Amino acid sequence: MRIEAVRGDITHEDVDAIVNAANSSLLGGGGVDGAIHRAAGPELLAECMELRRTELPDGLPVGGAVPTAGYRLRARWVIHTVGPNARRGQTDPDLLASCFTSCLVVATEVGAPHRRLPGRERRAYGWDVDEVARIAVGAVGAFGSRQENRDGVEVCGTDVREVGTTAVELVRFVLHDDRALEAFSRELG
Template sequence: MQVVAERGDITEQHVDAVVNAANSTLLGGGGVDGAIHRRGGREILDACRQLRAGDYPDGLPVGAAVATTAGQLPARWVIHTVGPVYSPGEDRSNSLASCHGEALRVADSLGARSVAFPAISTGVYGYPAGEAAGIAVRTVRAAETAVETVRFVLFDERTRELFDAEIERD
């Protein structure tokens, strides 16, 4: 599997699936979630409302992943996953790893071969970017998946450098 990190806008990625760092409501929010919903259009929100009306009436659990249409995005699908809120007193690394593993499992079920990930949980959820990068890269590399390309698309240069360092190390 090819694993790369780049600075960019995840809503502009021409990949099979874009991973959304969603909140549990699946109804949009700030950061990556808000950007994906805004750029992807109403189709994504409608699909998320259907998920809430069906399998996820209480919202998507932390570490789980589910797919919808990508609406107006250049990708085919959006894979929504809910990352953990960082807690210095509680190890939530397994939940963050689950986000990446479950997203790849969903990608496999869709037949996706290229997936773009953001830095899950590093925004308002407060996960330290360096720690999150290590968890993300190790989890993706260890996954048994048919996905051929994983692209970490990062908002700023500092985070890209942290992900690059983990990719080089691993």
């Protein structure tokens, strides 16, 4: 798996899937979440409302991930995940890592080998960008290693449920400012 970091607008990415730094309601918001909802069009909100009505009546839990169609986006899929909010005391790095890992598993389930992730909205969630970069790159790298070591249903203790059924070939962190790009680039070495 290749892992990259670039500065850009995730809503303009022409890929299999992009990741939405969503809130648990899945009904849009500010920042990346709002931009994705605006670019995808009202059909995305309608699908999210249906998910809330049926599968997720209490909302998407922190660290979880769920796919929707991309609608008017270039991306075929939007994978929504809810990050832990450090300003509300949710400071467990494993919860943040779970956001990235859960999205990768969903990407494999929907057959999206090329995906783009935002670097999380540190302003909205209160995380330090250097910590986010370390956790995100570590989680994605570990997932890639497990994926490469899996051959068949289970090898070396790695189950298909942990790495999905379709290999993820490229993960690109699409970052909105130079400070975030610097932090992610440093982690990627």
